[in-house]
Amino acid sequence: MIGKKFARRALAGLMMAGSLGAAAQAGDVTFWTWRQEDKAVYQDLFAEFTKANPGVTVKFEAFPNENYNTIVTTALAGGKGGDVLHARAYGGLEAMAKSGYYLPLDKTNVPELANLPDDANASESLRADGKVYAVSLAGQTLGLIVNKDIFATAGVAVPGTWAELLSACTALKAKGITPIANGTATPWMDAIFATVFTNPFLGPDWVKDMLAGKTNFSDAKFTGALAKLLELKPCLPDGFTGVDYATSQQLFSAGRAAIFVGGSFEIAPFRRGNPKLNLDFVPPPAPAAGQPTYVSRFFDSGFAVNAKSANQADALKLVRWMATKAFAEPAAAKLGNISSLKDVAAADPLLGKIAKLNETAMPYIGLVYFRYEAPTGTDLLQDGVQKMMGGVEQPEGVGKAITAGLAKWYKPFQK
Amino acid sequence: MPRRPRRWRRGMWIAVLLAPGLAVMTLFVAVPLLSSFRYAFYNFKGVLPDAFIGLANFGDVLFEAPFAAQTWRALWHNCVVFVSLMVVQNGLAYLIAFALLKTLPGHRIHQTIIFLPVVLSAVIVGFLWKLFLHPLFGLVNAALALVGINGPPWLGNESTALGSIIFTNAWHWVGFPALIFLAGMQRISKETLEAARIDGADDRVLMTRIIWPLVAPSTTIVATLTFIGSFNWFELPYVMAGATGSPGGATDVLGLLFYRTAFGTASSGLQDFGHGSALAVLMFAFIAITSGIGLHFLRRREIEA
Secondary structure, eight states: OHHHHHHHHHHHHHHHHHHHHHHOSTTEEEEEESOGGGHHHHHHHHHHHHHHSTTOEEEEEEOOHHHHHHHHHHHHHTTOSOSEEEEOOTHHHHHHHTTTOBOOBOTTTOGGGGGSOHHHHHHTBOTTTOOBOSEEEEEEEEEEEEEHHHHHHHTOOOOOBHHHHHHHHHHHHHTTOEEEOOOSSSHHHHHHHHHHHHHHHHHHHHHHHHHTTSSOTTSHHHHHHHHHHHTTGGGSOTTGGGOOHHHHHHHHHTTSEEEEEEEGGGHHHHHHHOTTOOEEEEOOOBSSTTSOOOOEEEEEEEEEEBTTOTTHHHHHHHHHHHTSHHHHHHHHHHHTSEESSTTOOOSSHHHHHHHHHHTTOEEOHHHHTTOSSSSOHHHHHHHHHHHHHTTSSOHHHHHHHHHHHHTTTOGGGOO | OTHHHHHHHHHHHHHHHHHHHHHHHIIIIIHHHHHHHHHTTEEEETTEEEEEOTTHHHHHHHHSTTHHHHHHHHHHHHHHHHHHIIIIIIHHHHHHHHHHHTTOTTHHHHHHHHHGGGGSOHHHHHHHHHHHTOTTTOHHHHHHHHTTOOOOOTTTSTTTHHHHHHHHHHHHHTHHHHHHHHHHHHTSOHHHHHHHHHTTOOHHHIIIIIIHHHTHHHHHHHHHHHHHHHHTOOHHHHHHHTTTTTTTTTTOOHHHHHHHHHHOOSSOOOOOHHHHHHHHHHHHHHHHHHHHHHHHHHHHHHHHO
8 A cells, every 4th residue: 555655656756857857848949959169150040039939948059060960869769859959961861860759840840841942851851751850951062162363363264164174274284373172082072073073964864864773873974974084183283192181272272273172161161261262153164065064962951850859849830930031041141051941042142153053953962862871872982083083993993883882772773 | 713804804905996997997898898799780770779680790791792892901901001010110120129239329319219209199190191291292202302203192192002101100110119129139148149249140140040039029029019009000091091091992991991880981971880890899809819829829939939
């Protein structure tokens, strides 16, 4: 009798303690992120949110980037964690969301998903169920970052076609300027370098055929595009196989190189490093005059709702707000990125130009479609390109290795 | 009767003294080791163990293309590193030790200079030599240019990258085996060496016939440590060639392969503790077994000598 009573009381006590711990106060939403450096920006934005939604406050909590996945997964597995979670995209999202820790979002609970383009929503979806699990924050665009002053002083026009690029290289080199700052010693840069220059040669239709399994990376169109990269060898710094990412950045920052092949995420560090740089962002050269060219694009993070959040109503309110211009416009301006939302005006003219280029962008193939399982598309691409540029592998061999590697897990290639 | 409590008290006293150390060792050495052993048998869903899958992870890393090719290539590179370090680094260390043994003028300052790099961290040495070997700003190629040689991008060239990192390792560590050999040589009695001299042995004979067998215990230590170091090689290649063993895996070793399998690379955040743990267990088993067998033979050699 006494035992039963005691047990009941203990249980009641435990339940109370549990509810206190998990629910916090109604109106309190905790936001978890790995972006400690953006704390001030988010806190300002969250203050705006509280103004629009009186009674709901948002608490910002950041964790180290390298341990973020582990910390979040462990917390979620234990039924804890922030109410709104900064989420990765593509394969990075899948690692976290496939265990059911994120709340699926759709038109009913987040009607604002309609403000995002399909490819942005796809970046925060699971392959298994096609459901969206986060509101995409921003995208990155890959292309050529150009030092306008170097081109102007040298009297060389910024190249618009492949042939123009090669002749611009010769002209710049004659003036003692390194035409392209990139080396091949840092592998992840090689995947970006290859994607930027090969995408215009491939075109969006090839990507569709490839995804459907009608063609693959052993295709002559792909290996032919890879072979084009070899023509760029004379444009790269001396000893480019030993030139790493940091050196490439230094060469460009110091005004010793005219072009940096990279992503829109490089612009802010370049401006910080050398405020005098007169930057432009242009798409890679078209295969020939009159043909279309494309920048490459991917989305990099988003905002998810903890499926076990005790304050899901307010968490959803916050995420819905993050999918509107009220959040996206000031966030893009303050974080210096390009919002995933449709029709968000960019405060910075250069980012505005990139947003315009994004309208016809092609995907960063290796990342967008093939960074789900090992070996990943980008790992295979960067390994192959590094070898090819170093002269120990042929484009055909690279294409074959990419196809064979992806066939480990990509069904359309398993024929 | 009064004896037993005292002995018991002594036992308690020892236990109390041991407990903190034992707890730390258990928590930070034994538990991680055992849990990595357990993880090797699990499939991972994201970053949490999902299902027990027996030996499948081991099968994948050893026999399944394209992962197996990376494992065997990395193992081969580790073997190259071991043999090169044994010959170049430890061979040079032996010669240096012999030179120091002769107590030529200035031998003390030389002893210090040779040992100095050993106290530097591998990360510092790695960055230092990465800069020295830089194709555009590097000292090495600048020096070569003075004598009209156009140096290659040492760390970017498939055929020179691994050699460059091995060289850096030798530069960093040569003082350590040199010190061990020197200590071993100094233990040889003066009479033995003088008798050999009187019998007409020159330096070469002294080094190969007299000293070499007598420093066998030092050789055992040096060989075993070099073996373990070579197969656990990580810091230098990581700093100088990155997690993927640039260029194109030319400098990939088991340590790097394990690291990027378990924790992902800069470009792919795919973490796979299952396969990573399988690699770690294989490395541990390989090093433990091989160095055990090696020690057995090297010890026997010491006794024969």
